[in-house]
Amino acid sequence: MIQGSIVALVTPMFDNGEIDKDSLKKLVEFHIEQGTDALVAMGTTGESATLNEHEHMDVVKSVVDFVAGRLPVIAGTGANSTSEAITLTQAAKDAGVDACLLVTPYYNKPTQEGLFQHYKAIAEAVDIPQILYNVPSRTACDMLPETIGRLANINNIVGVKEATGDLSRIQQIRDLCGDEFALYTGDDASSCEFCLQGGQGSITVSGNVAPKLVHEMITFAIKGEREQAEAIDKNLSGLHEQLFIQSNPIPVKWAVAKMGLMPNGIRLPLTWMTTECESAVTSAMQQADVL
Helix, strand or coil, rough: CCEEEECCCCCCCCCCCCCCCCHHHHHHHHHHHHHHEEECCHHHHHHHHHHHHHHHHHHHHHHHHHCCCCCCCEEEEECCCCCHHHHHHHHHHHCCCCCCEEEEECCCCCHHHHHHHHHHHHHHHHHEEEEECHHHHEEEEEEEHHHHHCCCCCCCEEEECCCCCHHHHHHHHHHHHHCEEEEECHHCCCHHHHCCCCCCCEEEEEHHHHHHHHHHHHHHHHHCHHHHHHHHHHHHHHHHHCCCCCCCCCHHHHHHHHHHCCCCCCCCCCCCCCCCHHHHHHHHHHHHHCC
């Protein structure tokens, strides 16, 4: 089971929107040095919605190659077309990833039965560990615990990234899915408490900026060491809030560029962070001692 601080990696770009492979390699080395436990390549934070299929898989394969087996790599392969999600998941398996992360179909607003059939079809088509991803604030689609419970009976559906921020769902999902099913949070603000209550890790945005601190906090929380985990999380609280001052990944890309790890680049329809937000994000970075 993959656990710990799992960073939802940003995709470095030049100011014209082209992918910067040299900076991508630099980011991989940075995360390995800082203790990140696993990487998600081409998750939604990686701007999967605006990269074409060739670019998407090129980034995934590059991350696998740069990591060279030193930590697990998870590929974001979700789509609002089931056939596209199958194609991406198969390509990710061929690229050598350890698992795939599949966001719920966005915009379509499928029923719970539609969600079950969507994920069942992908799992049956591609034999690789698959992690469900529920983030209704971004998709207008909420996968309920009962549906997750049904999907947990499929052998290669091994966990869920639950990003509602609703901590009451932890026990609901655990009761329905059993102890072997991995529970990850996708909500940085509640990640400490999520892991203290039995979660296996955080698929984190804040970990892009403060990977060492996030790794330490999540490690303490998984061990149930509340005092140590909360003390570290206090220094991360500004990042948890301010990295969402504008739509993700706008602020986190600004922050990573501010650290000198990549150039200023993002894909339309997202635009670079506005200047009035800079002081708030800078203060959060200083609180976490990364500036």
